[in-house]
Amino acid sequence: MNLPRGTRIVLGAAVLLAVLVYLVIFEVGVSAGRVHSGVMVRDVDVGGLTRAEAEDRLNIRGREMLKEPIVFTTEGVNCVTTRKKLGWGPQPADTAERAMRVGRDDVPFGALVDRFRAWFGGVTVDWDDTPDPSRVEAFVSDCQEQSDDLGLNVVMSRELFEEAVERAVYQWPPQQIHEIPLEQG
Numbered sequence: 675m676n677l678p679r680g681t682r683i684v685l686g687a688a689v690l691l692a693v694l695v696y697l698v699i700f701e702v703g704v705s706a707g708r709v710h711s712g713v714m715v716r717d718v719d720v721g722g723l724t725r726a727e728a729e730d731r732l733n734i735r736g737r738e739m740l741k742e743p744i745v746f747t748t749e750g751v752n753c754v755t756t757r758k759k760l761g762w763g764p765q766p767a768d769t770a771e772r773a774m775r776v777g778r779d780d781v782p783f784g785a786l787v788d789r790f791r792a793w794f795g796g797v798t799v800d801w802d803d804t805p806d807p808s809r810v811e812a813f814v815s816d817c818q819e820q821s822d823d824l825g826l827n828v829v830m831s832r833e834l835f836e837e838a839v840e841r842a843v844y845q846w847p848p849q850q851i852h853e854i855p856l857e858q859g
Contacts, residue, residue, distance in 0.1 A: 709770075711779040712792035715799055717846050720773045723794070728770040735846070736764020736801075745841045746817065746835075748854040749828050753817035755839075760813065761806025762843050768802035801844065810839050817854065831855040 677685070705774055709728050711721040718735050720728040746753045757763075776797050777789040791797050814835045821828040834855035842852055 692770050709773045710792045712796045713776045715769055725770050725774050729766045732766035732769050734765055742848045746852045746854045750826055751821045751828055755813050757843050762811045763803050765802040772799050772802055805840055805843050810836050829857045831857045
């Protein structure tokens with residue numbers, strides 16, 4: 675059967691569209707009630723899990739994170755804190771909900787883009803909580819005070835130090851010791 679070129683193009687486009695619609699419907703069915711494959715919360719793979727399963731997995735990791743101290747050191751100054759002292763908690767239920775929303779918000783196009791990204795490159799979402807900025811600032815001040823009390827002339831870059839503390843909160847597996855950023859001088 676020899677169809678005109680225009681008809682072949684229209685038929686080809688219709689078949690391609692039908693395949694795409696089928697794949698979207700199939701993907702929606704596969705991930706119904708589950709976090710889409712390829713979704714991570716930082717380094718925790720929650721793709722394919724139900725909300726309750728994701729919450730359980732995040733709860734376990736969150737408890738591990740809360741146990742580990744965060745240590746900063748330089749030139750005789752050792753500053754130790756915990757995520758809890760910095761006002762951070764894992765919020766596993768809220769974080770699992772955040773993971774569930776990937777590919778479900780901004781329907782239809784934003785959701786399709788998120789699903790495509792999840793399938794082919796992965797999507798990483800953050801924990802739902804952040805450290806309390808006033809507690810981070812207080813920790814940095816305590817470290818500077820410790821340096822002053824020891825008679826050391828350590829001039830810390832407060833802004834870089836605060837950023838480093840916030841990064842350390844989410845780092846897993848934890849780095850044993852972080853360097854306190856010093857001011858250039």
